[in-house]
Amino acid sequence: MTNNDFYRNLFIQHMPIQEVLLDPSLFENVPDNWNIIVTDVQNSTAAVGAGNHQLVNLAATGSIVACLNIARDHQVMIPFFFGGDGATIIVPDLILKECLHALILHQENCQSNFDFFLRVDSCKVGDMYKKGATLKITKVKLNDLHIIPVVLGDALQMAEDEVKSRSRKMTLFDIPYNLNLKGMECKWDKIAPPVDDNEILTLIIKAETTNLQSSIYSEVLSKMETIYGDVKKRHPITSEKLIMINSLDQLKSEVLMKFSELKWKEVLTSALRSIMARWYLKNNKKGRDYLRELPELTESLMVDGTINTVISGTKKQRELLLFELQSMQDKGLLRYGFYVSKTSILSCYVTAIDDYHVHFLDGDQGGYTQASKLLKV
Numbered sequence: 001m002t003n004n005d006f007y008r009n010l011f012i013q014h015m016p017i018q019e020v021l022l023d024p025s026l027f028e029n030v031p032d033n034w035n036i037i038v039t040d041v042q043n044s045t046a047a048v049g050a051g052n053h054q055l056v057n058l059a060a061t062g063s064i065v066a067c068l069n070i071a072r073d074h075q076v077m078i079p080f081f082f083g084g085d086g087a088t089i090i091v092p093d094l095i096l097k098e099c100l101h102a103l104i105l106h107q108e109n110c111q112s113n114f115d116f117f118l119r120v121d122s123c124k125v126g127d128m129y130k131k132g133a134t135l136k137i138t139k140v141k142l143n144d145l146h147i148i149p150v151v152l153g154d155a156l157q158m159a160e161d162e163v164k165s166r167s168r169k170m171t172l173f174d175i176p177y178n179l180n181l182k183g184m185e186c187k188w189d190k191i192a193p194p195v196d197d198n199e200i201l202t203l204i205i206k207a208e209t210t211n212l213q214s215s216i217y218s219e220v221l222s223k224m225e226t227i228y229g230d231v232k233k234r235h236p237i238t239s240e241k242l243i244m245i246n247s248l249d250q251l252k253s254e255v256l257m258k259f260s261e262l263k264w265k266e267v268l269t270s271a272l273r274s275i276m277a278r279w280y281l282k283n284n285k286k287g288r289d290y291l292r293e294l295p296e297l298t299e300s301l302m303v304d305g306t307i308n309t310v311i312s313g314t315k316k317q318r319e320l321l322l323f324e325l326q327s328m329q330d331k332g333l334l335r336y337g338f339y340v341s342k343t344s345i346l347s348c349y350v351t352a353i354d355d356y357h358v359h360f361l362d363g364d365q366g367g368y369t370q371a372s373k374l375l376k377v
């Protein structure tokens with residue numbers, strides 16, 4: 001018996017996340033022989049400051065897409081978390097070498113074509129346990145279409161800290177696998193909030209004590225719902241506000257990220273696909289279904305031992321929520337970082353217009369990167 005299907009076989013919770021968090025019996029320990037892969041753009045603050053936030057997002061998205069394509073090849077289901085300037089992916093031994101091999105190629109591509117270093121490394125879950133870390137996971141049905149992993153514990157944060165402290169360049173494995181970023185798309189322009197006068201708030205919230213994560217995060221999400229409404233109501237994306245990009249530079253960057261060289265045939269194909277998509281998404285039933293599903297399949301809330309979320313609302317709502325968070329911070333319960341922008345940024349993984357698609361969200365100007373700066377202060 002192998003445990004490659006551990007994540008696939010987890011029971012799906014149908015309660016609100018804030019209720020799930022309060023019941024430890026709903027969570028299971030991740031197996032010792034699974035692995036935490038961490039990718040992270042080194043000096044992402046400088047890259048964002050130089051106006052390269054969309055490239056940073058694309059590098060993070062590519063990390064997830066590379067591993068998802070390998071997992072699909074092996075019919076393995078894996079949890080993943082998008083962090084704006086990096087990603088965390090939890091994988092079994094079965095696909096670890098292939099994932100790391102692909103990510104090292106992705107790292108080399110980011111360095112040579114975009115001049116930034118993408119840290120890539122992994123930690124064995126069992127080793128994290130030996131160091132006293134915890135890693136408990138469940139799956140929650142967030143809406144009719146989207147099931148997300150929810151994690152309690154400090155193992156993912158500990159793994160990220162270790163990878164950042166090593167900051168080493170790994171060598172390729174002696175395996176034939178290549179980098180496959182098929183399905184990675186970056187076709188949407190900056191997205192305005194559903195209500196014109198609203199703003200986009202990017203938040204990172206970290207409990208000060210690991211064993212109090214469940215109660216603290218449940219309280220935070222309940223306060224968020226009271227002030228902003230449920231996940232659907234505070235969601236930053238509506239299909240009506242989606243606009244296809246017209247930028248040749250962005251199309252070129254996407255091709256460079258996917259193929260490591262500027263293939264003009266791919267640039268032209270990507271441009272033609274964007275032109276055709278405008279008609280298809282408006283006039284074809286599958287296209288309209290895709291647009292309708294897109295907001296629900298967007299990663300706007302993640303709980304990976306911290307709360308990471310991008311929400312939309314008014315300035316007054318933001319002030320009310322930050323007042324509550326500051327009060328909890330003053331009591332030593334949590335730390336938080338936030339960033340306010342006028343728009344959000346979307347990158348996507350689309351296997352087919354009528355098949356699997358998932359979308360990765362960040363506040364404009366590197367919302368998660370900016371929020372993490374405040375979190376560290």
